[in-house]
Amino acid sequence: MDFIIDTVGKTSNTPVQKDGNNVIAELLKDYRDSSSSQTCSKAELSAKENIHVHEILEDLGWNNKSQFKKTYTTFNRRNVKEDIPESHDKSDIRDVLKKSLVLSQNFEDLHSIPPFEISEKKITKGETVLTDIIDLQKEREKTKGKKWYGLPATEMTEEVKHDLEILQMRSVLDPKHFYKKNDLSVLPKYFQFGTVMDTPVDYYKDRIPKNKRKKTLVDELLADANFNKYNKRKYKEIIEDRQKTHYKAWRTAKKIKEKEIDYQVFFYWEKK
Known part of the structure; x- marks a missing residue:
């Protein structure tokens, strides 16, 4: 690309050739100089503002500047290390699973699930805290309430x-x-x-x-003599009543049986 520049104000027919890369480099240099001057001015302004703030705090009697310093921390999830044990002992896991109420055989018979946490009041009072709901039900059944x-x-x-x-x-x-x-x-x-x-x-x-x-x-x-006397008398009365009922039943059964025998004999003679 060719640039034609008039330096004296005179017209000329001969074009002046310059390298385009040099022109772009000069423009970028001017932009950097202007931006650096602006940043310096911003830093100066912030410094002046801080000076005024510190003067006001000293007038109020708050000389401890560390109270008003703001600390900013960056949080990166990749750098966070969770507190996870490197190795697990299988025996410890089995012991925990044995104590688990969910894996017990009587879990389906329960009416409610026990709480996961125990209140601090019960621990401070010294009461017997039973974490297992089955033991708690057995303890309640020992008394009426x-x-x-x-x-x-x-x-x-x-x-x-x-x-x-x-x-x-x-x-x-x-x-x-x-x-x-x-x-x-x-x-x-x-x-x-x-x-x-x-x-x-x-x-x-x-x-x-x-x-x-x-x-x-x-x-x-x-x-007790009086009780024995009364007991014997009542016992005799009960036996006599039973004998009467048994005799009546035996007598009716005998009559029915005699009638059946007579009917069978009569039916046998008629066949002949």
């Missing part, structure tokens, strides 16, 4: 079972005394036995000596 003042579930033995059955049939023991109907048709799960303490006032009258005291209600009833 706070409304029943922690009534325990007493162990059911043969002696205890007989005593509870006698209490359910208490209306039979004394027919002249009225008792309310039982709330449960089966033996209760939560109950507790107590002992009656003798008062010192009735020490010589109503007190039962130790050699006559019994351990269970069955033993006390068997040792």
